[in-house]
Amino acid sequence: MPLPPARNHSTELVEEAPTPAASTQTKGSGSGCEDGWVSADITNLARAWATNPYNENILGVRAADEKDPYAWKRFSSRHAASGVPVISVTYDRLPATPSAVKLDPSATNTFNKRTYATSSTPTFSAKVTDPDGGTVKAQFEVTADPGPGDAGSYSWTGTSTGVASGATAKVTLPADKKLGSFAYRVRVRAHDGSGHGPWSEHVPFRVNTLKPVRPTISCDGFAQDEWTDKSGDLSCTFTTTSSDGRGLLYGLDDPNTQKQVDDPAGTGGKPGTVTLKAAKGWHTLHARTVDSAGLLSGTSTFQFGVGPKPAALLVPDRPTTLQEGAIDTPAPLLSGVVTSPDQARVSGAFALYDASGEELPGVVLPQPSEESGSRVATAVPEGTLVPGTTYQWAMRACGEAACSPWTPRRTFTAKDAKADPVPHTRTVEITALSDATAPVGAEDCAGKDCAAVRDETLHVGTPGGASWRSWLKADLAAIPAGARITDARLKLHRADCSADDDCVEPAATLKDLAEAWSPEQSGQALVAAASDEAFDTEEGLPLPLQDLNVGPLVADWLETGENHGLSLQLGDEKDAAPGMAYHSSRAADPAKRPRLAVSYIPSAAPGAPQDVKAVPADGGLLATWNAPQDPGSATDALKYTVVVHKGATEVARQTVDDTRAVFSARKPMVANFLVSPKKYVDVTIRFKGVKGSLALTLQEDTDDWSYGIVTRKGFYDD
Structure with missing residues (x-):
C-alpha cells in the first residue's frame, strides 16, 4: 500500500518508542553497491495496528546509533520519481460460519x-x-x-x-x-x-434405517376373502406393531396407496381408522405403514366383496407360461398369459419375494391389464434388485369380481449388467466462435438500451456498478452427425492477469439462450433471450469455468438443431464486485482466443440385441430381447425388424419400437404357419442393421399348436 505523506524531523522531535523491526541491509554506498530496496519485517507492528482503534498509525525510520556517522542512510521519499516506499501486507480474513x-x-x-x-x-x-x-x-x-x-x-x-x-x-x-x-x-x-x-x-x-412392519387390516362387519351383503360406509382399521409409525398409506383398489391417515404424535405407531365408500363388487384394500423417517413397509391387502355373492362367480384362470426377461438390465420384466372364462379384460397382479420367500417390503409392481388370452408384463423398478441375489416371484389374474389363485413361485437370479466395451473417444477443439460483450443492467446506459461491444476483450462482472455479460456461440459443424457427446469445456484466457499471476477464477454462471440473439441487439435483449435458470452440473455445485462440463448443452444443441449460444456472467449481478476480462475471438494472439473442446464418440452401427428368447404366447409366438449395449449413436429410439420365415419364404414381419414382438395365431397370417402334420416351420428373428439371429421351430399337433426351441441336439417341448 502507498504510504501517507512523509515528514522529516530532527532528532529532538522524534519520540522514543519500542523498535518493532531492524535491518542491517546496506544499499547505494558506491560502485558495486548500487541503489536498491531495503526491507524489514513489521508483521507484529501491523498486527498491533489492526487491533488498535486508530484510523492512522505512524511508522518512523532511524539509524540504530544516530551518533555513528557510518550509520547514516538516505531513502527515497513518497515524492521521489521512483522507489517510493511501500508497506506490503499479506492478510487473511477467516471464513464465515457455514x-x-x-x-x-x-x-x-x-x-x-x-x-x-x-x-x-x-x-x-x-x-x-x-x-x-x-x-x-x-x-x-x-x-x-x-x-x-x-x-x-x-x-x-x-x-x-x-x-x-x-x-x-x-x-x-x-x-x-x-x-x-x-x-x-x-x-x-x-x-x-x-x-x-x-x-x-x-x-x-x-x-432410522429399518423399514416398519406392514399393518394388519380389519373392516367392521366384513370378512377377508368373503362376500358380505351390506351397503353404506365401510369402517376399516390399520394396525402396526412398529412403535415409531407416524401414519399409514392406503388405497381402495389402488396398489399405489395414495391416501394417508396420520399419527399426530409423529412416532406413536397408533392404529388408524378410515371410512370408505365401496360400491357393490369385489374390492382389494391396500395399506402400508409409514415410520418416523418416512420409510415404508411392505403392502398388506384385504380382499372382500360388497353385496350378495354372485350365483356364478367368474374367476379368471391362473396365469400360465410365466417368463422372466431382461434380467441383465436394472428393470427386468416378469410376465405371464392371463385368461378368463368370460373372455373379459384381465389384469395381472405380481408379487416379488426374497430367496427365503418373504415378500420384498415397499415394492409395488405395476398391474397391467390385457384382453383374455394375452400376455401381461410388469417391470421391476430400478434399484429394487441386487446383482447376484436370488429372488422369487408369482402372479395371479384379477377380473372385476375376483382374482385367481397365485401361481407357484418361480426363481431367478439378478445379474450384473454386461460391461459395455470401452468406446473410442475423439476430441475436437472448435475455434470458430462468435462472441460479444455488453452491459445488461436496466440503468447501465442511462435507462437506454446498451449496445454490444465487439473488440479484443470480453467482460463479466459488475465493476463500477455496471453489469457486464458476454455471449459466445460455437459453430458445431466439426462434430459429425449422431456423435455422442461425453465432455465439452469452454476455454477462455484471462486478459486482466497473466499466467504467472495467481488468478482467482470464481464460480461461473452460464445460461443457455432460449431465443436467437446477435451483437446488433442490445445487452438488455441478451438478458431476455437467456434461459431463466442457470446451467448447473450434475453435482449441483457452482464450479469455476474450467471445471464446468457443458457437454449436456452441446448435446442438446445438436439434437434439437437450435444453437443460440450461451451467456456468461459473474454471480447474480446484484452486488458490485470486481469484474473479469477475457480475450475475445478478435484477440491479436490466436492462441488466446476462445475455444470449445468437445469430446465425443462417433456414431456407428448398433450392437447386437442381447438375450433373445421366444416362447409360445397368446396362441402364437412371443419374442423378447434386450436392447444392444451400444445403441451406436446419440439416440434412444431404436427400431427392430422381426421376420418369420417358413423355410426360405417370409411369412410374417413386424417393425417395433419395444423389445418384444407378438405373432398371434388368431390373426389371418397364421395360415402361413399351417403345414401338413408333423412338419416343421423355421422361424428366424433378424434385427435390422445388426448381426445376430435366432432359429426356432413350430410343430403342429393334431388339435393344437405346440412350440419348442430347436437345438443341435433336436427338438424339445418348452
Whole structure:
C-alpha cells in the first residue's frame, strides 16, 4: 500500500518508542553497491495496528546509533520519481460460519420436527464462504447428542475437498464409522488454508434405517376373502406393531396407496381408522405403514366383496407360461398369459419375494391389464434388485369380481449388467466462435438500451456498478452427425492477469439462450433471450469455468438443431464486485482466443440385441430381447425388424419400437404357419442393421399348436 505523506524531523522531535523491526541491509554506498530496496519485517507492528482503534498509525525510520556517522542512510521519499516506499501486507480474513447444514439421505418428520438419517453412512453438506474468495474446505464434526445420550461417546471429524467460496462442500461418513440407530448431532466450520472460521450451530438428528412392519387390516362387519351383503360406509382399521409409525398409506383398489391417515404424535405407531365408500363388487384394500423417517413397509391387502355373492362367480384362470426377461438390465420384466372364462379384460397382479420367500417390503409392481388370452408384463423398478441375489416371484389374474389363485413361485437370479466395451473417444477443439460483450443492467446506459461491444476483450462482472455479460456461440459443424457427446469445456484466457499471476477464477454462471440473439441487439435483449435458470452440473455445485462440463448443452444443441449460444456472467449481478476480462475471438494472439473442446464418440452401427428368447404366447409366438449395449449413436429410439420365415419364404414381419414382438395365431397370417402334420416351420428373428439371429421351430399337433426351441441336439417341448 502507498504510504501517507512523509515528514522529516530532527532528532529532538522524534519520540522514543519500542523498535518493532531492524535491518542491517546496506544499499547505494558506491560502485558495486548500487541503489536498491531495503526491507524489514513489521508483521507484529501491523498486527498491533489492526487491533488498535486508530484510523492512522505512524511508522518512523532511524539509524540504530544516530551518533555513528557510518550509520547514516538516505531513502527515497513518497515524492521521489521512483522507489517510493511501500508497506506490503499479506492478510487473511477467516471464513464465515457455514450455512445450510444438511445430511442425505434424510427426512424431516413434520409432526415431531425431528430430522432422521435413513442411512448409517450419510453424506453431510454445508455452504461455505470466505470473504476473501478462493477455495474453502468444510470440517464436519459428528458427536453423540447429549440429550438422549444413547450414542455413548461416539465422535468423528471429517474434512471435505476444496470448493469455490459460496459453493456447497460435502463429505460422506466412512463405513468404519457408521452410525447406529441412535441420536447424534453435527456441526461444521470452514477452513481457507490459513485458519478455521467459527463453528455452526449443532444440527441434531436420529438414525432410522429399518423399514416398519406392514399393518394388519380389519373392516367392521366384513370378512377377508368373503362376500358380505351390506351397503353404506365401510369402517376399516390399520394396525402396526412398529412403535415409531407416524401414519399409514392406503388405497381402495389402488396398489399405489395414495391416501394417508396420520399419527399426530409423529412416532406413536397408533392404529388408524378410515371410512370408505365401496360400491357393490369385489374390492382389494391396500395399506402400508409409514415410520418416523418416512420409510415404508411392505403392502398388506384385504380382499372382500360388497353385496350378495354372485350365483356364478367368474374367476379368471391362473396365469400360465410365466417368463422372466431382461434380467441383465436394472428393470427386468416378469410376465405371464392371463385368461378368463368370460373372455373379459384381465389384469395381472405380481408379487416379488426374497430367496427365503418373504415378500420384498415397499415394492409395488405395476398391474397391467390385457384382453383374455394375452400376455401381461410388469417391470421391476430400478434399484429394487441386487446383482447376484436370488429372488422369487408369482402372479395371479384379477377380473372385476375376483382374482385367481397365485401361481407357484418361480426363481431367478439378478445379474450384473454386461460391461459395455470401452468406446473410442475423439476430441475436437472448435475455434470458430462468435462472441460479444455488453452491459445488461436496466440503468447501465442511462435507462437506454446498451449496445454490444465487439473488440479484443470480453467482460463479466459488475465493476463500477455496471453489469457486464458476454455471449459466445460455437459453430458445431466439426462434430459429425449422431456423435455422442461425453465432455465439452469452454476455454477462455484471462486478459486482466497473466499466467504467472495467481488468478482467482470464481464460480461461473452460464445460461443457455432460449431465443436467437446477435451483437446488433442490445445487452438488455441478451438478458431476455437467456434461459431463466442457470446451467448447473450434475453435482449441483457452482464450479469455476474450467471445471464446468457443458457437454449436456452441446448435446442438446445438436439434437434439437437450435444453437443460440450461451451467456456468461459473474454471480447474480446484484452486488458490485470486481469484474473479469477475457480475450475475445478478435484477440491479436490466436492462441488466446476462445475455444470449445468437445469430446465425443462417433456414431456407428448398433450392437447386437442381447438375450433373445421366444416362447409360445397368446396362441402364437412371443419374442423378447434386450436392447444392444451400444445403441451406436446419440439416440434412444431404436427400431427392430422381426421376420418369420417358413423355410426360405417370409411369412410374417413386424417393425417395433419395444423389445418384444407378438405373432398371434388368431390373426389371418397364421395360415402361413399351417403345414401338413408333423412338419416343421423355421422361424428366424433378424434385427435390422445388426448381426445376430435366432432359429426356432413350430410343430403342429393334431388339435393344437405346440412350440419348442430347436437345438443341435433336436427338438424339445418348452
